[in-house]
Amino acid sequence: MMAPNHFLFIVVDGRKSGCSRGMTLTEFANLFHELSAGEAYNFDGGGSSTMYFMGRVANDPLGKGNERGVSDIIYIPES
Numbered sequence: 370m371m372a373p374n375h376f377l378f379i380v381v382d383g384r385k386s387g388c389s390r391g392m393t394l395t396e397f398a399n400l401f402h403e404l405s406a407g408e409a410y411n412f413d414g415g416g417s418s419t420m421y422f423m424g425r426v427a428n429d430p431l432g433k434g435n436e437r438g439v440s441d442i443i444y445i446p447e448s
Contacts, residue, residue: 380427
């Protein structure tokens with residue numbers, strides 16, 4: 370949370386040769402600190418991390434362009 374009702378969402382794709390090495394939890398925490406986030410929470414890691422934005426998947430889950438079913442989501446409806 371950057372400020373009340375002002376949120377920042379980040380997804381990091383995992384280890385994929387030639388594309389991404391992923392991030393450690395310490396690196397992830399430091400990123401939020403560098404961006405001046407007042408509070409941060411890590412929901413998941415690995416191939417199930419998917420960001421869906423404006424009608425499309427915005428990252429490369431599993432490094433295969435496929436989504437994996439998950440039981441937990443954050444859903445923010447358009448206002």
